[in-house]
Amino acid sequence: MTESALPFAVESRLRGLPKGLREHIERSREVGKDLAALHGTDPDRVDLGIAAHDLARSLDRETLLEQALSSGLTPDPIERHEPVLLHGPLAAAWLKADGLSDNLVLDAVRWHSTGKVGMGPVAKVVFLADKLDPEKVRRYPALEAVSDLAQEDLDRAIIKYLDHEIGYLVGKGRTVHPASIDLRNELLMV
Numbered sequence: 001m002t003e004s005a006l007p008f009a010v011e012s013r014l015r016g017l018p019k020g021l022r023e024h025i026e027r028s029r030e031v032g033k034d035l036a037a038l039h040g041t042d043p044d045r046v047d048l049g050i051a052a053h054d055l056a057r058s059l060d061r062e063t064l065l066e067q068a069l070s071s072g073l074t075p076d077p078i079e080r081h082e083p084v085l086l087h088g089p090l091a092a093a094w095l096k097a098d099g100l101s102d103n104l105v106l107d108a109v110r111w112h113s114t115g116k117v118g119m120g121p122v123a124k125v126v127f128l129a130d131k132l133d134p135e136k137v138r139r140y141p142a143l144e145a146v147s148d149l150a151q152e153d154l155d156r157a158i159i160k161y162l163d164h165e166i167g168y169l170v171g172k173g174r175t176v177h178p179a180s181i182d183l184r185n186e187l188l189m190v
């Protein structure tokens, strides 16, 4: 189990989540701890970002959209079509309302699903730690290559993940959020 202390508001929101989601978050926190140590990323910010990234993940699509609107967010057309993409932005809005003001953590939570151009190291580690939950890697063996790359180079790992994810979405005839395309393009041009 992860030992670092979390803000009370985050602890209390975590306690209200379904068990399976809490377990995913705990496993991702362990991955995040390792990646942060490997890459010299701020471990406390990474841990808080991962602990909070899925606080809104259990809401259904209608509730996500309603809550996003009532929290002052302005969902774009892709987010309206795929409201699950709003769970990061909504969690970040909740954290802000709870008094959390660390933009590095808020951005990591906000962009953990699609990614975003200009993501910093904390957001990159949070993004990857979510995807590299060992249970997800077990279910989707394509993630093993992402996991291997993440030990060495966060950017190459994110490119590999996005290659796979964007290809999957296109193959299924689904929308791709432009933030993911923009991030992949940015990282390819570094």
Ligand SMILES: [Fe+2]
Pocket (backbone or CB within 6 Å): 024, 028, 053, 054, 130
């Ligand atoms: Fe997650």
